[in-house]
Amino acid sequence: MAYSDKVLDHYENPRNVGVLDKNDDHVGTGMVGAPACGDVMKLQIRVNDDGVIEDAKFKTYGCGSAIASSSLVTEWLKGKNLDQAMTIKNSDIAEELALPPVKIHCSVLAEDAIKAAIADLKQKQAIEV
Amino acid sequence: MSQTHFQLFNLPQTFAIDLAALDTQYRRLQSEVHPDRFASASDAEKRQSLQLATQANDAYQTLKNPLQRGRYLLQLKGIDTLEESNTAMPTVFLIQQMEWRETIEDAQNVAQLEVLQQELRDGTKALQTKLEAALDQNNDDKAATEAVRQLSFMDKLLTEIDSAIEQHDN
Numbered sequence A: 001m002a003y004s005d006k007v008l009d010h011y012e013n014p015r016n017v018g019v020l021d022k023n024d025d026h027v028g029t030g031m032v033g034a035p036a037c038g039d040v041m042k043l044q045i046r047v048n049d050d051g052v053i054e055d056a057k058f059k060t061y062g063c064g065s066a067i068a069s070s071s072l073v074t075e076w077l078k079g080k081n082l083d084q085a086m087t088i089k090n091s092d093i094a095e096e097l098a099l100p101p102v103k104i105h106c107s108v109l110a111e112d113a114i115k116a117a118i119a120d121l122k123q124k125q126a127i128e129v
Numbered sequence B: 001m002s003q004t005h006f007q008l009f010n011l012p013q014t015f016a017i018d019l020a021a022l023d024t025q026y027r028r029l030q031s032e033v034h035p036d037r038f039a040s041a042s043d044a045e046k047r048q049s050l051q052l053a054t055q056a057n058d059a060y061q062t063l064k065n066p067l068q069r070g071r072y073l074l075q076l077k078g079i080d081t082l083e084e085s086n087t088a089m090p091t092v093f094l095i096q097q098m099e100w101r102e103t104i105e106d107a108q109n110v111a112q113l114e115v116l117q118q119e120l121r122d123g124t125k126a127l128q129t130k131l132e133a134a135l136d137q138n139n140d141d142k143a144a145t146e147a148v149r150q151l152s153f154m155d156k157l158l159t160e161i162d163s164a165i166e167q168h169d170n
Helices: A005-012 A064-077 A082-086 A090-097 A101-128 B019-032 B043-064 B066-076 B091-106 B110-137 B141-169
Strands: A027-034 A039-047 A053-061
Touching: A005 A064, A005 A090, A027 A101, A027 B091, A039 A064, A039 A101, A039 B091, A053 A064, A053 B091, A064 A090, A064 A101, A082 A101, A090 A101, B019 B043, B043 B066, B066 B110, B066 B141, B091 B110, B091 B141, B110 B141
Parallel strands: none
Antiparallel strands: A027 A039, A039 A053
């Protein structure tokens, strides 16, 4: 499988690998998985009191495209508010990384991980209020 | 295709399967459509026998493998397990998957990997039992779909651990 330069770059130097404290009220955790390839992705975001994402971390087990997709979105997420984050589409990720059709599901995984992390955060903060 | 894989081999359309009967039926069918038998047949007959031989191969591979058999049974009911597009899985399951992958990554020796391999095989067995109950007894398509989706992950993990063990051996 020939990977694009951007995929290789993220794969070899993944940005923002790591974990945030999932018990922190300002941290949302999203976990998703793609049965077709067995990939598992964990994406975490931390928002400040203004609701702006100030940090994002990921841990992904999967192919180069899945790792690159999650690495890329952690970069994109920083500085965005939740509404802006919700607008990130898998097609944007696929386009940026020049993913071939068979790897589109990796970008779907990353988009779904963002949505899951935001849902987790909103649920936490709703309970808190 | 008018005939299901089960009909092709005269087997009941259930997850529980008589593997010996499947083998026997497959061999019988393969000998019936063997190209040697059609050496002097017309082109149309040759084509038809080749088609049947291909179908028999596909059917055999599908029915022999528990994951593929489960997926196929759901397909026959018109249910797509959406393994490409639906990424929502139970969190507990995904956390377990992550932990298992971390264990593979951190394993120092083959013995540690083999302990995990056994755990994965047991987990796979348990899921197959669930799948059989969901399909054959409870007619619970939702539970069956979930079991197929989870088995798909287990399949991948078992392949990964096999190659990890191979790497440690070398």
